[in-house]
Amino acid sequence: MNHIFGKLGLLFIVSLAILSSCQDSELEPISTGTPVIKKVYLLDTISRHKDSTFVSTIPDDKLLVINGENLGGIIKVYFNDYEASFNTNYNTNTHLIIRLPKEAPTEATMATVSNKLRIVTSHGEVSYDFLLLPPPPNIYWIDNENALPGATITIHGANFLLVQKVVFPGNIEVTDFKATKEGDKIEVKVPANLTLSGALQVVTKYGISKTVAPFNLNSGASVFANFDDKQWANWMWNIFVKNSTTDYPGAHGSYAYFEKNTVTKAGDNAWWNADGRALWLTTDLRNPLMSKDSLTNRVEHFSLKFEINVKQAWASGAFLIKANGKNYAARYEPWRVAGKAFSTQGWVTQTIPLTDFRTSDGTGTSATSISDILGADGNNGGAEFVFFFDNTTPQNSDIDKIAMAVDNLRIVRTTNK
Numbered sequence: 394m395n396h397i398f399g400k401l402g403l404l405f406i407v408s409l410a411i412l413s414s415c416q417d418s419e420l421e422p423i424s425t426g427t428p429v430i431k432k433v434y435l436l437d438t439i440s441r442h443k444d445s446t447f448v449s450t451i452p453d454d455k456l457l458v459i460n461g462e463n464l465g466g467i468i469k470v471y472f473n474d475y476e477a478s479f480n481t482n483y484n485t486n487t488h489l490i491i492r493l494p495k496e497a498p499t500e501a502t503m504a505t506v507s508n509k510l511r512i513v514t515s516h517g518e519v520s521y522d523f524l525l526l527p528p529p530p531n532i533y534w535i536d537n538e539n540a541l542p543g544a545t546i547t548i549h550g551a552n553f554l555l556v557q558k559v560v561f562p563g564n565i566e567v568t569d570f571k572a573t574k575e576g577d578k579i580e581v582k583v584p585a586n587l588t589l590s591g592a593l594q595v596v597t598k599y600g601i602s603k604t605v606a607p608f609n610l611n612s613g614a615s616v617f618a619n620f621d622d623k624q625w626a627n628w629m630w631n632i633f634v635k636n637s638t639t640d641y642p643g644a645h646g647s648y649a650y651f652e653k654n655t656v657t658k659a660g661d662n663a664w665w666n667a668d669g670r671a672l673w674l675t676t677d678l679r680n681p682l683m684s685k686d687s688l689t690n691r692v693e694h695f696s697l698k699f700e701i702n703v704k705q706a707w708a709s710g711a712f713l714i715k716a717n718g719k720n721y722a723a724r725y726e727p728w729r730v731a732g733k734a735f736s737t738q739g740w741v742t743q744t745i746p747l748t749d750f751r752t753s754d755g756t757g758t759s760a761t762s763i764s765d766i767l768g769a770d771g772n773n774g775g776a777e778f779v780f781f782f783d784n785t786t787p788q789n790s791d792i793d794k795i796a797m798a799v800d801n802l803r804i805v806r807t808t809n810k
Contacts, residue, residue, distance in 0.1 A: 423465035424486045428514050430461040430521040436490055449524035452497040459489040459512070466515035472497040473506040473525055500598075501527035501554035501576075528552045529600025535593065538742040539611050539645055539700050539801055540583050548579040548595060555598040562591030562609055583609075605808055606698065606744075611645040611801045617682045618802040620647040632672050641702045641798040643740050648702075650798035672780045672799075681770070682716065683804050688764045695763060696807040697723070697745045705796035706734035713754055714745065714780050721766045724755035740800070744807060 432446045436456040452472065465486040470477045475497040483490035489512070498506055510523035532550040540546045548559070553576040559567045561584055570581040579595065593608040594601055611619055620634045636647040649672060683695075697714065708728040715722035723745050728735035750766045751757045760766050780799070 421465070421485060423515065424463040425516045426463040427517050428461065428463045428512060428519040430459060430464075430510065430512065430519055432460050433510070433521070433523065434458050434460070448522055449526055450493070451528045452493055452495045452499065452525050453528070454495045455493050457491055457493050459491065459510070460487060461519070462487065463516070464489055464512065464514065467512055468515060469513040471509075471511040471513075472523065473499070473503070473508065474511075497525055499525045499527045527554045527597070527599050530554075530556070530595045530597050530602040532593070532595055532602045532604055534744070535604070535608065535742065537643075537700065537740050538606070538608050538698070539740070541643055541645070542583050542585045542587050544643060545580055545582050548581065548593070550577065550579075550595070550602065552576050552600075553579050553595060553597065556595060557598060558596045560594040560596060561587050562593065562607070563587065563589040606696070606805045610803060610805065614684060615805050616801055616803040619645070620649055620800060621645075641704075641740075644700070644702070644798070644800055648700075648798045648800035650796075652796045654794045682767050683763065685770055688762075688767065688769070690763060690806070692747045692760055692763050692765075694806050694808055695747045695804055697747065697802070697804055698742060698807075699802045700740045700742055700800045701737065701797060702740045702799075703735060703737045703797040705794050706736040707795060708734035710782055711755070712780055712782055715750070716767050716779075720752050721750040721760045722755040723749045723751070746807070747804070 433448070434446045434457070436458050437445075463486060465484065467479070467481070467484050467489060470479055470489070470491060472494060475494060477491060477494045477497070479489065479491040500506055506525070508522060508524045510521040512519050512521075528551075530550060530552045532548060534549050536547045536549070537544070553572045556570065556572050556579065557568070559570055559579065559581045561567065563586075565584045565587060567581055567584055570579050572579045587609060590607040590610040590613070592603040592605075594603040607615075610616060612622065617623060632649055632651050634647050634649050636644070638644075641648060641650060651672075710726075712725040713722045714725055725743070725745065727743070747763060747766060748759045749755070750760045782795070
């Protein structure tokens, strides 16, 4: 059947340039010769892709112009045997304007596809070689960016179709993995010989996606606290450093942990009133949070990352993360995002964009530069960094117990857009 797909006022204006050489479709007689397809190109009068011809593309709802001869009187159009809707008003003897259906099958969704564009007219039909490609992969996030060798990680994203391999830093290729049929997750073990940090890649038959932030980054200049060679200084209320492999297994060396009963009462946000709530990097240590030459980068390109292991579920309050002495803070409230009490099954990586650092304890205006958050020299007058509990949320519920550990605090680039 022929279908009219919506209001196409703008399309009609644009298509006049294509159809102007023809007579009105109601008056133009339908050619009865054998239909021929000469080329396919985008209906695009603005961008540099105007009139670009192609024989392969990703099915993504784009508008195409099919050019040829004797194309009048079209009855059906198929992409890989998938019937596409079209508007007969945009069909002449030499052209058809049609929306490429994003639902059309590709090699990734159907074992065998024809790789053909087929047009059926009232006086014959024609096929044209036209390859529909699966979209390239896209990595969104990894559940644990500092998992130990041998541990299984989950890579979350889209278009993990026809995956060929996962490449870890150091060009270590892994072909033993499990990808979901929906193409949104890959489970893979961290290779035993992983020693370097860097981009992790997912390689498919039709594209590659790589992380912007380094995988396996737990030391070096970008990490300002790992509780091994980069320790917190003093002022740690009931918060300790350990490297136990039984209490919080799976960590890279030492980590800081928070464990305390009766942490605070609802509405009490004075961190000095209770132990177990604040972790400070004081001026005694003077490790910069970020190199000075990096401060001129765009704030929206960078994020704070850290690993956390939450054994005791919590569903109220917020950790305020701030560089002390400045007016910007980020609120870490994973229970609010989850919509329920938050806990983890082991270590997970958390990402807080630097644009989430705001005035008014994280509820006001976003920082417009990295130096707003960290200071002009990258350490904000002594690299003071506070991670403390603020129980001032609408729930107004007490926090009876807290049990969690943190590790590998770092500021890294997370987007290039």
